[in-house]
Amino acid sequence: MTRQQVLDLYFMEARARLIDLGAFLDRVERASGEEDFRMRAFRKALAELSRGERDHARRVLLVLSDPTTDPIDKAPGKGAVGAWPGTT
Amino acid sequence: MRYIEPHGHMVSRVTDDYVDMVTAGCQCVCEPAFWAGFDRSSADGFHDYFCQLTEHEPRRAAKFGLPHYCWLCINPKESEDVRLAEEVIGIIPKFLDRPNVLGIGEIGLNKNSKNELKVLEMHVDLAARTAQLILVHTPHLEDKLKGTRLILDVLKNDRRIQPERCIIDHVEEHTVQMVLDAGFWAGMTLYPESKCTAARAIDIIEQYGSERLWMNSACDWGVSVPLAVPYAALEMRRRGHSADAIDRMIYQNPLRFLSQCPKFKLART
Numbered sequence: 001m002t003r004q005q006v007l008d009l010y011f012m013e014a015r016a017r018l019i020d021l022g023a024f025l026d027r028v029e030r031a032s033g034e035e036d037f038r039m040r041a042f043r044k045a046l047a048e049l050s051r052g053e054r055d056h057a058r059r060v061l062l063v064l065s066d067p068t069t070d071p072i073d074k075a076p077g078k079g080a081v082g083a084w085p086g087t088t
Numbered sequence: 089m090r091y092i093e094p095h096g097h098m099v100s101r102v103t104d105d106y107v108d109m110v111t112a113g114c115q116c117v118c119e120p121a122f123w124a125g126f127d128r129s130s131a132d133g134f135h136d137y138f139c140q141l142t143e144h145e146p147r148r149a150a151k152f153g154l155p156h157y158c159w160l161c162i163n164p165k166e167s168e169d170v171r172l173a174e175e176v177i178g179i180i181p182k183f184l185d186r187p188n189v190l191g192i193g194e195i196g197l198n199k200n201s202k203n204e205l206k207v208l209e210m211h212v213d214l215a216a217r218t219a220q221l222i223l224v225h226t227p228h229l230e231d232k233l234k235g236t237r238l239i240l241d242v243l244k245n246d247r248r249i250q251p252e253r254c255i256i257d258h259v260e261e262h263t264v265q266m267v268l269d270a271g272f273w274a275g276m277t278l279y280p281e282s283k284c285t286a287a288r289a290i291d292i293i294e295q296y297g298s299e300r301l302w303m304n305s306a307c308d309w310g311v312s313v314p315l316a317v318p319y320a321a322l323e324m325r326r327r328g329h330s331a332d333a334i335d336r337m338i339y340q341n342p343l344r345f346l347s348q349c350p351k352f353k354l355a356r357t
Contacts, residue, residue, distance in 0.1 A: 001327060009326060010287070057288065061262040065233035066200075075168045075199035078123075080229035 021046075041083035063087075089113040091317050091338035092354075094346065095194075095223070095257060095275060095304035097122055098145055098156070099137075105307070105314040106152045112318040115339065115354055116155040118346065119145065120194035120223050123165035125309055131175035134162060138179070142186040157352060159193035159223050160184070167198070167207035177210050184218055190349045191215065193223025194257060197235040200227060208242055216248035221349050223275075226258045229282060236263040240270055253348055257304070258283055264292055268300060273345050277306040278316035286320035290327060293337060302342045 001009075028039060045063040049056055066084040090113045098106070098119050109117065119141060128134055141158040149156035160183055162176040183189060195211040197204045215222045224243075227235035239256065243249050251271035259267055259274045260283065267274040276292060277283040284292070289303055305316035313319065317338055324334045346352045 005328075055261070057291070058261040061260055062233065064230055065262065066230050068234060069237065071200050071202045071205050071238060073202060075201040075204065078165050078198060080199075080227065080231050082229045084230045 037085045037087045038081060038083040041087040044087065089318065089321060089338075090115050090335070091321065092342040092346070093117040093305060093314075093317055094302050094342040095120060095277065095306045096314065097306065097308035098149065099140060100309035101307060101314060103148070106149060106154060109314055110152045110154050112315055114154060114318075116157065117149060118157040118159070118190060118342075120159040120225075121161045121163060122194060122225075122308065123163040127166055131172065131179060134176045135179055138183045142183055142188055146188050155188075155354065157188045157190045157346070159190055159221075161192050161195045161211055162207065163194065164196050164198040164204050164208070164225060164227075167204045168201060170203050170206055173207040173210065177207075177214055180214065181218065184220065187351055190346060190352060191221030191223060193221075194225035195222065196225035196239055197227050198225075198231070200231055200235045200238055205238065205242065208239065209246075212242060212246055212249065216246060221346075222249070222254040224254060224256045226256060226263065228258075232258070232260065233262055236266065240266060240272075243272070244270060252300075255302070255345060258306075259292075260284060261288070261292065264296055264301075268296060273300045273302070276301065276303050278303055278313070278320055279306070280311055280313060286316070286323040289320055290324055290329075293324075298333070298337050298341065300341075300345075301337070302345065303338060 028035065041064050045060045048059040048063055064083050093109060093114050096117045096119055098117055121137065121141060138160055141160065146156040160180050162173050167173050192211050192215040195208055197208060212222070224239055226232050226239060236256065243254060255273035255275050256267045257275035258277045264274050276289040278286055278289060293301060303317055303320050305314055306312060307314040307316070321334050321338050324337065343354065
């Protein structure tokens with residue numbers, strides 16, 4: 001596909017998601033209380049999008065991932081939350 | 089259009105989903121064993137579940153002319169209890185000869201714990217001893233990268249395992265390369281929120297080729313879409329992929345992998 005064709009096919013969808021993203025940040029910032037590690041990871045991932053390099057999706061996923069390599073002693077539960085609690 | 093649903097948890101779905109899938113061109117469905125949303129209290133619970141997968145569910149699918157195959161295991165979400173896992177793994181061999189059993193799956197990791205790893209190794213050993221195909225679940229979200237690495241280490245360290253007979257499922261942009269580079273097949277799960285959207289899955293196909301990739305809906309009791317594979321085919325068509333390329337991705341590729349199990353037979357379409 002040409003870049004023009006990609007834009008014709010996906011721009012409106014991406015535009016809608018971009019506005020949703022802005023609205024989500026507004027919603028979080030309007031709310032009272034403290035953010036947690038998920039928003040720290042989210043903001044780091046957002047920064048990846050403006051770095052001008054390729055592989056945006058992969059780099060976002062890496063920012064949101066547990067970077068450690070050793071198995072943990074015991075599973076704390078079953079679910080995942082979408083970001084690594086150790087994110088600084 | 090014809091397609092294979094290589095990963096669908098049909099015990100969680102209503103009969104109307106079977107009707108929709110067959111109407112959309114589904115030629116067969118393959119159902120890995122998984123977590124019911126609650127922990128089963130004993131190995132007897134798994135015995136009943138394996139009977140459901142090998143007796144009842146094939147009959148339900150057959151009412152709509154749809155062949156039903158399955159994979160057996162104790163899912164990683166229930167692998168923290170090693171003693172229970174040993175009991176469950178102990179009853180699997182008596183089901184392996186049943187006509188719709190394709191292999192061991194979906195095994196793998198969930199939270200990447202030491203006990204989960206032990207149980208994964210036990211499953212891999214069972215598959216190697218009994219010459220079964222393997223279907224691997226990789227962890228969710230933040231745990232996927234680490235879990236995929238740990239799983240690949242386990243599989244690569246067992247010299248009996250042939251990568252071309254294993255599919256590592258739920259890959260995304262940050263894990264697909266390592267799976268394909270190690271010689272394994274890779275599955276992309278099409279979910280509305282987590283895992284891959286159709287557009288991202290097709291991006292991956294366009295970047296990595298379609299040689300050892302398949303797509304599945306993994307439809308279950310959670311947010312999921314039983315027709316995700318045909319919807320992805322439509323997305324491929326919108327991007328200008330040929331009918332042959334779409335058929336290769338949604339029918340021929342799963343057919344090629346699954347046909348490594350001699351019990352897997354499909355009527356010619």
